[in-house]
Amino acid sequence: MAFPDLHEFIARLEQHGELVRVSTPVDRALEITEIADRLVKRGGPAVLFENVKGSSFPLAIGLLGTRERMALALGVKDLDDLGAKVRALMDLKMGSGLGGLMSNLPKLREVASLPPRRVRRAPVQEVVWRGDEVDLSKLPVLHCWPQDGGPFITLPLVITRDPLTGEKNMGMYRMQVMGPRETGMHWQRHKTGARHLENAAKLGQRLEVAVALGGDPALIYAATAPLPPVPGLNEFALAGYLRGQRYPIIRGVTVDLDVPANAEFILEGYVDPTEEWQPEGPFGDHTGFYTLTDLYPRFHVTAITMRRQAIYPATIVGRPPMEDAYLIEASERLFLPAAQLILPEIVDYHMPPAGVAHNLVVVSIRKHFPGHAYKVAQGLLGLGQMMFAKVVVVVDEDVPVADFEAVWRAVSARAVPGRDTLTTRGPVDVLDHSSQSWSYGGKLIIDATRKRPEELGLAVGSRPEQEETSGQEETTEARWAPLVAEVLPDAQGVLAQRQTPDGYWLVAVQKSRAGQGREIGDLLVNSPAARGMRHLLLTDDLTDVHDLQDVWWTVLNNIDPERDVRVVKGLLVWDATRKLREEGFTRDWPDKIVMTPEIRAKVEARWHLYGLPKNP
Structure with missing residues (x-):
C-alpha cells in the first residue's frame, strides 16, 4: 500500500496501535529526546506531540522505530521481503523466445515505475514564507542532547544537483540551526553533497539546495540508502520502485530543483562556496558519542513552503539501539541480493546496533577453499559504503548473523588470534573518533570459519589451541x-x-x-x-x-x-x-552521550501526564 504523505502513515500507525498522541505541553529542548529514547529502547510506540512549547506545529518522532513499523513504512510484511523483491527483479529471463520475453513484462513495469512524476500543484506549496517571514525558530526543531551546540534538524532530505554533470542527489545530513534563516550543512568529505559543492566552486556559482521534511516514509528511507552509482537511479526512483508507482514531484518556488510534492515542509535556499565555513556542533551522534565542533558550509534559507496543518518529523540518534538501526536493517535486506550477485558465496550479513553501522559487519558464507573468508571480507570492503567498515567477522553458514552472542561464540571457538585475524587499513567514517588519522585508519578481519588443513598453524607465536574450543567451563x-x-x-x-x-x-x-x-x-x-x-x-x-x-x-x-x-x-x-x-593522539576525545539527571527526573515525574505506556 502506498502512503502518499506523512498524515496517512500516521493514521495507519494509529490503526495498528503503533502511535500515541501526547497533548501535554512538552519542551523541544531535551525533554522530547528523553521520552523518545526511553520508548525506542523498549520497542515502544511512535509519538505525535501535539503541543510543543514555542511552536504551533506538532512533532512526530519514532515513526520508523521498530522492525514492524519500518516494514509497514515500506509496504512489506517483513523486511526480508525487500530482498526477495529485488532478487525477483534481477532474475530477468532473456532467453526462451517470445514467451521468455513476455514473462519479463511485470518486472519491466516495476522498472518503468522508477522515474518521478511531475505535478503542477502540490500540498507542500499550500503555504509559502518568503523574506522576513522565514523563521526557523517557528519550527519545533529539537535540541537533542545536553552538549549539543544548538537545535538540529535531524530528519532532513537534502536535495542538490551537480552543476557540472546534472546528477541529482538526496541525502540525510544533520542541520544545526544557526539563526532564523541559516543552518549548518553537515556535508562530510565522502558525501555526494560535498562533491556538488566542490563543482559549484569550480564554476564560481552558488549551489541551490532544497530540504524536504516529511513526505512518504519510503522516501525518508531512500534518502539514507547507500545507492550504487547507476545512471537514472536516485532516491525518487528507489521510493517509486518500493511503492510500485511514480513519485510525485514539483519544481521549487525559488530554486530550480525538483522537490517531493507530498512533503510537510520544504526549506529552499543556497550554499555559497566562497563563504568561510563556520563552526558546527557538538552533536550527539549515531555513534553514541558526541561529534565535536568542526567547520562546515552555511545554508541560507530563502523560502519555506509547507502544507496546511503541517507536521514536523524528527528523529534522535545516540547510544544504540536507536531508530536508525531499522533504517540500516532495511538497507541490509534491500541490498543483500546485490552483494550476493557480486560475491555469490555470501549467505547473509548483518550490521548489529552495537556496531552503529560501520564499526562491525558480520557475514556468513558457504566456504569452498582456504582463504575464502579473507576473499569475501576484502571484497565487501570494496563495495560502496562498506569501505567504512572497521571490523569484519566472517562465519560459516550455520551461524545466524543476527544472533550477537552466537557470532562471538563462533569467533572464540573458530578464530585463533594471530592466525585467523588480519589487520589492514583504509577509509573510515569521518565520525570515527578513534582512528589514527581523520577519516583514515585501521581495519580488522576475523576469520571465524572452520579451518581447512592449509589454514592451520600459519601464525608465528600463536598457541596451538584445538579448533572448536569453548573457553573455560566456568569462572569465579x-x-x-x-x-x-x-x-x-x-x-x-x-x-x-x-x-x-x-x-x-x-x-x-x-x-x-x-x-x-x-x-x-x-x-x-x-x-x-x-x-x-x-x-x-x-x-x-x-x-x-x-x-x-x-x-x-x-x-x-x-x-x-x-x-x-x-x-x-x-x-x-x-x-x-x-x-x-x-x-600521540592528536585530536580531542569525545564524551559518551548521557542525559542530565535533571531531565531524567523531570520526565520520570511527568510520565503519567504523557498518556504513554508504562514508564520503561
Whole structure:
C-alpha cells in the first residue's frame, strides 16, 4: 500500500496501535529526546506531540522505530521481503523466445515505475514564507542532547544537483540551526553533497539546495540508502520502485530543483562556496558519542513552503539501539541480493546496533577453499559504503548473523588470534573518533570459519589451541581475588571485570595516564587468570562489564584496530580505553552521550501526564 504523505502513515500507525498522541505541553529542548529514547529502547510506540512549547506545529518522532513499523513504512510484511523483491527483479529471463520475453513484462513495469512524476500543484506549496517571514525558530526543531551546540534538524532530505554533470542527489545530513534563516550543512568529505559543492566552486556559482521534511516514509528511507552509482537511479526512483508507482514531484518556488510534492515542509535556499565555513556542533551522534565542533558550509534559507496543518518529523540518534538501526536493517535486506550477485558465496550479513553501522559487519558464507573468508571480507570492503567498515567477522553458514552472542561464540571457538585475524587499513567514517588519522585508519578481519588443513598453524607465536574450543567451563570471583592482591596490588585503574565461559575477559578501566591500557593488558595476559581466555577487552570507566552489548559498543567505537588490537601470548587484546595526547593522539576525545539527571527526573515525574505506556 502506498502512503502518499506523512498524515496517512500516521493514521495507519494509529490503526495498528503503533502511535500515541501526547497533548501535554512538552519542551523541544531535551525533554522530547528523553521520552523518545526511553520508548525506542523498549520497542515502544511512535509519538505525535501535539503541543510543543514555542511552536504551533506538532512533532512526530519514532515513526520508523521498530522492525514492524519500518516494514509497514515500506509496504512489506517483513523486511526480508525487500530482498526477495529485488532478487525477483534481477532474475530477468532473456532467453526462451517470445514467451521468455513476455514473462519479463511485470518486472519491466516495476522498472518503468522508477522515474518521478511531475505535478503542477502540490500540498507542500499550500503555504509559502518568503523574506522576513522565514523563521526557523517557528519550527519545533529539537535540541537533542545536553552538549549539543544548538537545535538540529535531524530528519532532513537534502536535495542538490551537480552543476557540472546534472546528477541529482538526496541525502540525510544533520542541520544545526544557526539563526532564523541559516543552518549548518553537515556535508562530510565522502558525501555526494560535498562533491556538488566542490563543482559549484569550480564554476564560481552558488549551489541551490532544497530540504524536504516529511513526505512518504519510503522516501525518508531512500534518502539514507547507500545507492550504487547507476545512471537514472536516485532516491525518487528507489521510493517509486518500493511503492510500485511514480513519485510525485514539483519544481521549487525559488530554486530550480525538483522537490517531493507530498512533503510537510520544504526549506529552499543556497550554499555559497566562497563563504568561510563556520563552526558546527557538538552533536550527539549515531555513534553514541558526541561529534565535536568542526567547520562546515552555511545554508541560507530563502523560502519555506509547507502544507496546511503541517507536521514536523524528527528523529534522535545516540547510544544504540536507536531508530536508525531499522533504517540500516532495511538497507541490509534491500541490498543483500546485490552483494550476493557480486560475491555469490555470501549467505547473509548483518550490521548489529552495537556496531552503529560501520564499526562491525558480520557475514556468513558457504566456504569452498582456504582463504575464502579473507576473499569475501576484502571484497565487501570494496563495495560502496562498506569501505567504512572497521571490523569484519566472517562465519560459516550455520551461524545466524543476527544472533550477537552466537557470532562471538563462533569467533572464540573458530578464530585463533594471530592466525585467523588480519589487520589492514583504509577509509573510515569521518565520525570515527578513534582512528589514527581523520577519516583514515585501521581495519580488522576475523576469520571465524572452520579451518581447512592449509589454514592451520600459519601464525608465528600463536598457541596451538584445538579448533572448536569453548573457553573455560566456568569462572569465579575466587580466580580474580588473588590476581588483584598479587598481580595488581594498586588495582592499576581496574574498576570491574568479568570472564565469560566462552573466553572473553571484560575489564573496565579508569585511565589516568599514557600507556596505562597497554600496561594493564600485559599484566592480565601474563597472569594465571588468563588461562582459557581468547580475548581481553579493556573498556572505559562508564562501561558495564555485565552488559555484552555495552562492552562491544564501547570497544568498537574506541579502537583503531591497527593501533589498539594486538596478539599477546595467544590472546587478542583490544585496548578500548580513552586515547591521550601524551600517547600521540592528536585530536580531542569525545564524551559518551548521557542525559542530565535533571531531565531524567523531570520526565520520570511527568510520565503519567504523557498518556504513554508504562514508564520503561
